[in-house]
Amino acid sequence: MKRALITGVTGQDGLYLSELLLSKGYEVYGLVRGQNNPKLALLEQTVPGVKVLTGDLMDMSSLLRALNVAQPDEVYNLGAISFVAYSWENAHLTSDVTGKGVLNLLEAIRLYAGDDIRKVRFYQASSSEMFGKVQEVPQRESTLLWPRSPYGVAKVYGHYMTINYRESYGMHASSGILFNHESPRRGPEFVTRKVSQAVARISLGLQENISLGNLDAKRDWGFAGDYVEAMWRMLQQEEGDDYVVATGETHSIRELLDVAFAHVGIEDWSSLVLQDPRFMRPAEVELLIGDPAKAFDKLGWKPQVGFEQLVRMMVDNDLAEQRALAGL
Incomplete structure (x- = not known):
């Protein structure tokens, strides 16, 4: 062992x-x-x-x-x-x-x-x-x-x-x-979980909006x-x-919001998302996208869960969690 x-x-x-x-x-x-x-x-x-x-x-x-x-x-x-x-x-x-x-x-x-x-x-x-x-x-x-x-x-x-x-x-x-x-176990201070939790709460009528920083930052999630x-x-x-x-794909915060809100039936989220200077980084990292070719080749590893599937998984988890907390 x-x-x-x-x-x-x-x-x-x-x-x-x-x-x-x-x-x-x-x-x-x-x-x-x-x-x-x-x-x-x-x-x-x-x-x-x-x-x-x-x-x-x-x-x-x-x-x-x-x-x-x-x-x-x-x-x-x-x-x-x-x-x-x-x-x-x-x-x-x-x-x-x-x-x-x-x-x-x-x-x-x-x-x-x-x-x-x-x-x-x-x-x-x-x-x-x-x-x-x-x-x-x-x-x-x-x-x-x-x-x-x-x-x-x-x-x-x-x-x-x-x-x-x-x-x-x-x-x-x-x-x-x-x-x-990311995952449903991500801390709520991280942007993906902050979004999935807020989207769940907004769709359940428990929250009015969400405040975020740079919506154009792109990440490989x-x-x-x-x-x-x-x-x-x-x-x-x-x-x-x-x-x-990495996955070798990049997505913006806007795309994250698109997928998350669409999953609860909200197509236009523009009035629900506020940009707050407090959440802007002093030095922004605008674009991260990895080349996982070496991991694919030498480790025989490949990601199994895609971006949209991941976002929906997190929203579903937070919907269940927020319903339980609110007694809905």
Whole structure:
């Protein structure tokens, strides 16, 4: 039986990855920050097979303790402060957790593994936000990184540190440069879930409108449940490497709104959506679209859920959730 340790296990990706690994017969350990973590109940309810360990990416001793307990064959680092807008409000903390946290975990694995450095395979959750002010369309593994947010900068640090440990110590370390991936488990602060939740509430008469930022920003959106499969496949390769994980298609916020509102029978949403300067980024990332050819070819991975199917899935989930909350 293989053993895996997942940081950020209570997040969207952590929940889907835990389910995937458990279905493959893994013993799964999840690192949770703080004993009173508000998301712990969700983890225990959604994926009860995960064994919970407490720890913090900023505390090296807690990472070493977790490694000694879990004795993992694979470590998936999904832990981060991952909301881009918040990273401007607290750039220092974002840099520490999302950037230095990667170094702490890599170093903890190196110390834990000792001379047998390749006994632990490492996955780093890199991000399309590293491309920022895009220098090439579509973006691939070799595209110059030009981050446009403290979050993106921190992710670049973690990405290059992962490469450094692979090249310096021979560690089996891979980075998945994941483009936007969404699901009904996405946090409500992210634009896709903010839209699906608002559309559900508007259609049920529980909300009048929704305030958003730049409606013309374009993203390459996929389903998180598909993307965790690519993470797992990376750690099954003979050598560590970096892979863009994306659909290769791009859609604007306007298209997201079109599909979501149409699904509840609203064709003209123009009076229901307000643009608010508060939701504009100081430095906007206008267009992200990935080239997943390497992941398709070397990992044998392809996304299964398309954009419109994903949006409808999220709206349906929020319709059911909002009906239950409102007692409808």
